[in-house]
Amino acid sequence: MDSCVTIAMAAEEFELALLHVNYGQRTQTRELMAFENIADFYGVPASRRMVISIEHLARIGGSSLTDTHLEIHDAERESRGIPNTYVPFRNANMLSIGVSWAEVLGAEALFVGAVEEDSSGYPDCRETFYDAFQRVIETGTKYEHPLRIRTPLIHLSKEEIIRRGLELGAPLQLSWSCYKSEERACGVCESCVLRLRGFRRAGTEDPIPYERYPDDDLLR
Amino acid sequence: MDSCVTIAMAAEEFELALLHVNYGQRTQTRELMAFENIADFYGVPASRRMVISIEHLARIGGSSLTDTHLEIHDAERESRGIPNTYVPFRNANMLSIGVSWAEVLGAEALFVGAVEEDSSGYPDCRETFYDAFQRVIETGTKYEHPLRIRTPLIHLSKEEIIRRGLELGAPLQLSWSCYKSEERACGVCESCVLRLRGFRRAGTEDPIPYERYPDDDLLR
Numbered sequence: 375m376d377s378c379v380t381i382a383m384a385a386e387e388f389e390l391a392l393l394h395v396n397y398g399q400r401t402q403t404r405e406l407m408a409f410e411n412i413a414d415f416y417g418v419p420a421s422r423r424m425v426i427s428i429e430h431l432a433r434i435g436g437s438s439l440t441d442t443h444l445e446i447h448d449a450e451r452e453s454r455g456i457p458n459t460y461v462p463f464r465n466a467n468m469l470s471i472g473v474s475w476a477e478v479l480g481a482e483a484l485f486v487g488a489v490e491e492d493s494s495g496y497p498d499c500r501e502t503f504y505d506a507f508q509r510v511i512e513t514g515t516k517y518e519h520p521l522r523i524r525t526p527l528i529h530l531s532k533e534e535i536i537r538r539g540l541e542l543g544a545p546l547q548l549s550w551s552c553y554k555s556e557e558r559a560c561g562v563c564e565s566c567v568l569r570l571r572g573f574r575r576a577g578t579e580d581p582i583p584y585e586r587y588p589d590d591d592l593l594r
Numbered sequence: 595m596d597s598c599v600t601i602a603m604a605a606e607e608f609e610l611a612l613l614h615v616n617y618g619q620r621t622q623t624r625e626l627m628a629f630e631n632i633a634d635f636y637g638v639p640a641s642r643r644m645v646i647s648i649e650h651l652a653r654i655g656g657s658s659l660t661d662t663h664l665e666i667h668d669a670e671r672e673s674r675g676i677p678n679t680y681v682p683f684r685n686a687n688m689l690s691i692g693v694s695w696a697e698v699l700g701a702e703a704l705f706v707g708a709v710e711e712d713s714s715g716y717p718d719c720r721e722t723f724y725d726a727f728q729r730v731i732e733t734g735t736k737y738e739h740p741l742r743i744r745t746p747l748i749h750l751s752k753e754e755i756i757r758r759g760l761e762l763g764a765p766l767q768l769s770w771s772c773y774k775s776e777e778r779a780c781g782v783c784e785s786c787v788l789r790l791r792g793f794r795r796a797g798t799e800d801p802i803p804y805e806r807y808p809d810d811d812l813l814r
Contacts, residue, residue, distance in 0.1 A: 424654070430646040434695045462697040466690040466734055470683055475654045477682035503734040510730055514686055514723040 375549040375569060376487035376527055378412055379535050382544035383526050384485040391422040391479055395468045397461060398432025404556035411548040426471055431461055448562045448588075457495070457564060465498035469507055469523070476521050485524045491531065501528050532572025540578070547581035558585040567592050595769040595789060596707035596747055598632055599755050602764035603746050604705040611642040611699055615688045617681060618652025624776035631768040646691055651681055668782045668808075677715070677784060685718035689727055689743070696741050705744045711751065721748050752792025760798070767801035778805040787812050 384390060394409040396402045406425065413423050447457065465488065472484050488499045497503065504525050512520045527535055539546050551569045552559035559566050561584040573580040574593045587593075604610060614629040616622045626645065633643050667677065685708065692704050708719045717723065724745050732740045747755055759766050771789045772779035779786050781804040793800040794813045807813075 424650075426650040426653075428648070430644075430691065431694060433646075434644070434691075434698055461694075463690055463694040463731075463735055466730060467687070467694060470686040470690045471650065471654075474651060474681075474683040474687060478654055497736050498734040500733060503730065506726065506729040506733045509726040510686060510723065511683075513720060513726045514718040515683055516717050 375539070375546060375551050376489055376535060378408075378487075378546060378549040379539035379542070379544050380485050380487035380527060381412060381416060382539060382542040384483070384524070385416055386542070388483060389422075390416055390418050391475070391481065392416075392418050392424070393468075393472050393475060394423070394425045395471060396425070396427040396429060397464060397467070398427075398429040399461075400554060401550065401552060401556050404550050404552075408548055408550040412545060415545045415548060424475055428467055428471070431464060431467060434462065447564070448567075463498060465496075465503070466507070473511055473515065473521060477515050477517065481521060483522045483524050485526070487527050488525050489530065489532070489535070490528045499528075501525065504528070531575075532568055533575035536572045536576040536578070540576075550582070555585060558583040560584075561586045562588050595759070595766060595771050596709055596755060598628075598707075598766060598769040599759035599762070599764050600705050600707035600747060601632060601636060602759060602762040604703070604744070605636055606762070608703060609642075610636055610638050611695070611701065612636075612638050612644070613688075613692050613695060614643070614645045615691060616645070616647040616649065617684060617687070618647075618649035619681075620774065621770065621772060621776050624770050624772075628768055628770040632765060635765045635768060644695055648687055648691070651684060651687060654682070667784070683718060685716075685723070686727070693731055693735065693741060697735050697737065701741060703742045703744050705746070707747050708745050709750065709752075709755070710748050719748075721745065724748070751795075752788055753795035756792045756796040756798070760796075770802070775805060778803045780804075781806045782808050 381390065381392065392409070392413050394406060396406065399405070409425070410423075465486070469484070469486065472486075476484050486504070488504065490500050504523050508523050511517075511523070515521065530538070536546070550559070551565045553563040553565045554560040559582055561570070566584070567588050570580060570584075570588065571593045601610065601612065612629070612633050614626060616626065619625070629645070630643075685706070689704070689706065692706075696704050706724070708724065710720050724743050728743050731737070731743070735741065750758070756766070770779070771785045773783040773785045774780040779802055781790065786804070787808050790800060790804075790808065791813045
C-alpha cells in the first residue's frame with residue numbers, strides 16, 4: 375500500500391520506471407501480482423518494469439518473513455523493540471539494485487515508500503538511514519548530478535497515507551500488505567493491523583478481502 | 595588478488611566467513627573456482643562460505659564486464675575517466691549482502707579488498723564511499739555496536755598489495771584478476787596490466803598463466 379501511494383505521488387512529477395524485488399518472503403507471489411496490476415494501472419511498459427529476485431536474503435536468514443521456522447507474531451498494542459519480521463538490511467539491498475538501474479536509466483529520482491513513525495520500527499525505515507544512503511550515492515556512482523532518494527511517506531501516518539492515496543486516485547484495491555497469506559489477508563499480523571487501523575482512522579473501508587478482523591481495540 | 599590479500603590480513607585477527615558474489619561477469623566460473631580454492635587454503639568450513647548470484651546486475655546492464663555487446667578495451671597508458679568495465683553501483687550491492695549476512699552472524703568487521711589509488715577509478719572504490727556506507731550501517735541495522743567496514747588495501751599500490759600478500763603467505767597463485775578469460779589470463783585487459791605491473795614492480799613473477807604479455811612500457 376505504501377509503495378502504491380508512493381507510485382501515485384511519483385507519477386505526478388515523473389515518467390515511471392518500477393522495480394519489484396522478491397526477497398524470498400512468504401507472500402512473494404501475491405506481492406508480484408500486486409506489482410504487475412499496479413504497473414498495468416499506471417500504463418508502465420514492460421521495458422520500464424524490473425522484477426528482481428534476491429532470494430539469497432532468505433538463505434542468509436534472520437527473519438520470520440523469510441524463514442518459515444520462525445513464527446510471525448500477531449500484532450500487539452504495544453510494540454517491543456524490533457520485531458522478528460525485520461529482514462537484516464533488506465532496504466539497503468533493494469536501494470542498491472534501484473540505484474544500479476537508475477544509473478543505467480539516467481533517472482533523476484528514486485522513490486521509496488518507507489514510513490518511519492507509524493511503522494514497525496525497522497532501522498532501515500528511518501529517515502537518517504535514507505540520508506546516509508543519499509551520501510553513498512553521491513560518493514559511489516558516476517553521476518554528475520546525483521540521483522535523489524525521495525521518501526515522501528517517511529513522516530506520514532498510515533491514515534495520512536491512505537487519505538493521500540485516495541486523493542490521488544491510487545489503486546489501493548490492487549495493493550497487498552499481509553505478511554502471512556496470499557488469498558485473503560490474515561487480518562492479524564502487524565502489517566494487516568497497521569493497514570486496517572489506518573483505514574479505520576481515515577474513515578473508509580479497506581477494499582481488499584480479509585480472512586478475519588483483529589480485536590476492535592487494536593484498531594483504535 | 596586484492597580479495598586474496600585482504601583475506602590473509604583478516605585471518606590475522608578474525609575467524610573468517612567468506613562471501614563470494616557472482617554478478618553475471620564474463621569470468622564468473624573462474625572467479626568462483628578461485629574463491630573455493632582460497633577458502634580451502636584457509637580451511638573455511640562450508641557453513642562459513644556464502645556464494646550468491648546477483649546476475650540481475652547483468653540484466654540491468656551498463657557495463658562491458660556483464661554485457662558481451664560492449665567491448666572490454668585493452669589497458670592504456672593514460673586512463674580517461676571511468677572505464678566501461680564499471681558496473682553501476684556494484685560494490686554497494688555486494689556490501690549490502692555482506693552486511694545482511696554479517697548482521698545474522700553477529701560479525702565484528704566486514705573486510706573489502708577495494709583499492710582507491712592504483713585502480714581503474716571506479717567511484718565505488720573510493721574511501722569516501724566506504725565512509726558513507728559505514729554511516730548507512732550505523733543507521734540501518736539493529737546492531738548495538740555496529741559492524742565496522744575495513745578496507746586495508748584502500749591506499750596501497752598494487753606493488754604494496756603483492757608485497758604484503760607475499761609476507762603473509764597469501765595464496766596468490768589461486769587468485770584470478772583477468773576480466774576476459776578463464777583458462778589463461780589475457781594479459782592485456784586493464785586488470786591484467788595493473789596486476790602484472792604490480793608484480794614487476796615488486797620484483798617477482800606472477801604465478802598464474804598468461805596467454806600473452808602486454809608491451810613492456812605498460813608494465814613500467
